[in-house]
Amino acid sequence: MGGGNQEAIKQLQSLMENVDDEQLKNTFQNMHQGYPTETLIRFLKARDWNVAKAHKMLIDCLKWRVENEIDKVLVKPIPADLYRAIRDSQLMGMSGYSKEGLPVVAVGVGLSTYDKASDKYYIQSHIQMNEYRDRVVLPKATKKHGRYIGTCLKVLDMTGLKFSALNQLRLLTAISTIDDLNYPEKTDTYYIVNAPYIFSACWKVVKPLLQERTRRKIQVLQGCGKEELLKVMDYASLPHFCRKEDSKSSKHNASGNTENCFSFNHVFHQQLYNHIKQQAIIMESISPIRQGSFYVDIPEPDPDDAKIAKTIETELHKLENHNGFNNSLNGVAVNGH
Structure with missing residues (x-):
């Protein structure tokens, strides 16, 4: 330095x-x-x-x-049935650790539907995962390795990415804004896997808009990325959607599958949810917890980030219109290789 x-x-x-x-x-x-x-x-x-x-x-x-009382977010459990529904529609989890001890966070970008709960619960759950990472997971990793570990790796699965992503853009922009302004520089590297044509088209126009330090963090891998990811993590830490060449392995409908790190039954989500329940019980014994919804003010996005979101929206509309035109002519779908 x-x-x-x-x-x-x-x-x-x-x-x-x-x-x-x-x-x-x-x-x-x-x-x-x-x-x-x-x-x-x-x-x-x-x-x-x-x-x-x-x-x-x-x-x-x-x-x-x-x-927004963020320090208290880990004492406010989301009801179990609702949390399970969120886990089925906001695909995010932790699959293990890299060889250097960094947590490996997996995100199912393409198959997340965000349609089983209101936006406020998706935002609450996302912030809880951020806070649990920062207050529990990273301190444990730091202690285990005897050196400071303050970042994670993210593996982003683009399987199933569709034009319907436009419907989720507002919520995703809100979550991204919260992360950018309040949890900056927490990700060491972003690995993009199972990228379909629609991602490639958007990436082409978004990449030049990103700051150099952000561009350097992003690696778009071939197929499910298994070969490259095994250079930085062991097989046991590979997200489930990276373990087979068949992109259908990303499917998350087996909610009881403990190997699926998106699942409510996966060890990470069980530990996270139990931690929040235990903290709530402890806090309740000291002073009653105020009941009611957890609302968070969404900060205004950075102008550069707002421009990127608008560019993605415009590109998706262009691709959607082009796809619709092609379909009306000959019934050919967008090439999803």
């Missing part, structure tokens, strides 16, 4: 030491989990080492956490 970067860290540390609001200080402690410098570096990276911008981003994040 260069001298300029070290100076930026010192300046941001000095600015944070001047924060006198107790609520902001408390939520910052809960956020950094004993690694404040590493947390400052994440926000500096997200703002290209501009101290003033990183400071504003971090203060805005802390205010968002306080105003």
Whole structure:
């Protein structure tokens, strides 16, 4: 790390030491989990080492956490039947660890339907997974390996990606905005697998809009990516949809399958859900938990991110119209190789 970067860290540390609001200080402690410098570096990276911008981003994040009671999100369980429905329609889980000890997070982008619950529950569940990762999973990995581990790997399965993704774009943009502004630089590498034509077409127009540091993190792999992924993780940590060349292995309809890391019955989701239930019981014994829905203010997206979302929407509309025109002529579907 260069001298300029070290100076930026010192300046941001000095600015944070001047924060006198107790609520902001408390939520910052809960956020950094004993690694404040590493947390400052994440926000500096997200703002290209501009101290003033990183400071504003971090203060805005802390205010968002306080105003939305994010520190209490892990004591607010979603009812079990609803949580199971969310897991069947918001495909996300943790399949294991990389050879370097980083958690491997799997996301079923193409087959997620987000149609079994209201948006607020999908957002609540997503934030709970973020907080559980940051407060439980990463600290355990750090302790196990005797060195700081603050990021994860993400494997994004594009199987089943369709034009209907347009219907989910608003919710996905909201979730992405929450991640970008409040959980920056938490992913080391994004691996894209099982990419159909529709992804390739969108990627072609989105890639030039991404910042260089983001582009460097994204790797689009051949097929299910098994061969490349085995270089960074053991077979046991491969997401289920990467274990066979047949893309249909991504199907998630076997909700009782404990090998499927999206499933409510998978060990990760059982541990996460039980952790939240236990924390709720402990909190209830101290003071009654306020009942009711968990609402989160969605921050305004970064202008660059908003532009990317608009570009994806435009490209999907173009592809959808082109596909419809082709179908009306000769019944040929879009090539999904």
